[in-house]
Amino acid sequence: MAKSPSKPITEHLAYLLAQANREINRQLDARFRKEGVPVEQWRILKVLSDGKGHSMGELAEAVLLNHPTLTKMVDRMVSDALVYRVQDADDRRKVLMFSSDRGKALTQRLNSLALSQEAFIAENYGDKATADLKRLLEGLIEKAN
Amino acid sequence: MAKSPSKPITEHLAYLLAQANREINRQLDARFRKEGVPVEQWRILKVLSDGKGHSMGELAEAVLLNHPTLTKMVDRMVSDALVYRVQDADDRRKVLMFSSDRGKALTQRLNSLALSQEAFIAENYGDKATADLKRLLEGLIEKAN
DNA sequence: TGGGAATCGTTGAATATTCAATATTTTCCA
């Protein structure tokens, strides 16, 4: 008896997520191109835009990067004067990250590029579908943790 | 007037996709751990499991890897005797990739690990939600291309 | 039919990420 063909890769949730993620990220990266900033740096800047001071661990969690990767990305951003480090006085193991004025200005320009992408997607893909997709993704993430 | 706070990062579609993708991929990777194979190699093996011979370009597209990255990953897989290269007789610029017997056996073990993950997700997250999510992702990908 | 342009895959150098080990500080409890 012949071996039954297995489900094609394109029908796996993991693959669909990877594909969608890649495509949307590509489009966003293309918009960010003129600012010369990768998507991860936008996420960092955005989290820091509350002006509050976030530890590296907290940031790593929030921007989906592991610690050493974040450390090195932050090094680059410090060189570019977008963010700066302050040792936490209450717990001196920690480093608190802040956005500089230059970083804040960049954040606003990136935010508006990102919003325009979201608007573009909602327009082409449909408001309802977009909202449904977001809701389902939130649910999946919640269950997965 | 104070600047209005911008939408939090967690409400952006791009972020939700990245987060969900990361989490699902992590879980899949954990299951693949005992076989010592990254998710990308499973994708490659799965595409090759039709026994037909796929060019590098075709493969790169199918498994969401760019050409140089795929070349080097295939190099490793050839070393592990999972796949092999054959020059295309009809167009000698092309290289056709095939799965070895060893590769095919591994593919089956990985397929069953992947299926068990999908079953786990469907169970915890709900059959309907999973199906809806897949459908919406397919739609998004289609629009995006 | 000759030869420039396009396609396909690989390579090497530059860059980025990851893993394991480290230094520092804090926590906890015997």
Place this chain on the structure above:
DNA sequence: TGGAAAATATTGAATATTCAACGATTCCCA
């Protein structure tokens, strides 16, 4: 309270990815 264990961030070496350039082959049309 002393000191082992845990938490935090960084570093360096190993690994992986990306970018630009290349070599080989095929396509196309003047």
